[in-house]
Each structure stands twice: as structure tokens, then as C-alpha cells.
Amino acid sequence: MQGRSFNPEFKLKIVRAVLSGEKTVIQVCREHNLSESLIHNWKKLYREKGEVAFTTATQSRTTPATTEQQEITALRQRVAELERLAGQQALEISILKKVSEMLNTSASPNGVK
Template structure:
């Protein structure tokens, strides 16, 4: 019996931690990493000021540096090619036409049913 109570208590605490965890925007992460790049404060002090673990800071720093390295190396490939974009636009137009057709049919059916009443 004690095991179930302890387990549920631990899960409860984990749920609270998960729900109250702060989410940093990409801009906030960049500002924190750039603060360390300036060298005016130690990493430990910056982490204390922003209430983050040093491991989190170093993860952000690594991601920031890798993204910069890729950008400087000319890795600017787009995620969608122009052919894919054109195909998506055609599909979008086709779907819009289908929706318009369905709305028109719906209106006609609704009016015919109103006339029966």
C-alpha cells in the first residue's frame, strides 16, 4: 500500500515540475548565450541569474554555434524546393475549390429543405 502512495506522490511531483517548467523562446536562448559570449560574467553566474542548469546552457551554446557554423559554411538549403512549393500551391487551390463546391451544395440542400417546411 505504501508503495502505491509513494509512487503516485512521485508522479504528482513530476507532473507539477513538468507543468511549471519555464519555456524559453529562441530569442531568450540567444540572449543568454550571447551574454556568455561577451565574457562579462561567468557561465555559472549567468545560469544562476536565469535559473537554468549549466547543462542546459551548454546545450543551447552548442546548438547556437553549430547553427552559425552551418550558416557560414553556406548550408542554406531550403526545406522545400520550388517544384514542391508549386505542387503545394496547386493542391491548395484544388482544396479551396473543393471547399467552395461543398459549401455551394450545402447551401442548395439547406434552401431546398427550408422550402419543404
């Protein structure tokens, strides 16, 4: 895998697929013959700098406004990831509550609390 280079669009596609939960890191690694550490590095870069993290050196010269925009992009991505995680946890809590109710109902005499 050494010596290969990947264009910014490819890196963004991979990182977005992983962060959105569409695919796992393992799935992406197998599909594209990539190392897990590479994907984790791309994710870290993306979280820190946003899409600009994957631009070429000549494109990465930034002005303060661009740096601020990068930070905004990175924060938006982080918010989206946290919202996704919160949604997953809310679903898990809901399922656990239903299971708990079912167990409480079946444990009481005649199914009545």
C-alpha cells in the first residue's frame, strides 16, 4: 500500500462514509485495500480541518477567513457526528425501556402490575 496517493474527493468520500455510519472502517479498508490507520488518520485530519485537510499543498495556503471557514466546517461535521450518536443512543434507550416494560409485565401475576 506504500507509494499510493489518493485524490481529495476519494478521501472525502471515504471519510464521509465512515463518519455517517454508512460503512465501517473495516468495510472501507476491505473494499479499497486500505489500512485502518490510514482511514483513522484521514478522519482525524477531517475533524481537525474539514474538507480543506485533503487539498494539495498549493491549494492549502489559507487566509484567516479561510481558516475560520475550515474551523466552521470541522465543527459542523463534529456536530453531525454527535447528533448521529445521540440518535443511536436514544434508539437504544427506547428499546431497553420497552424490553424492561415487557419483563416487568411478564414477571407480575396475570401480566398485571
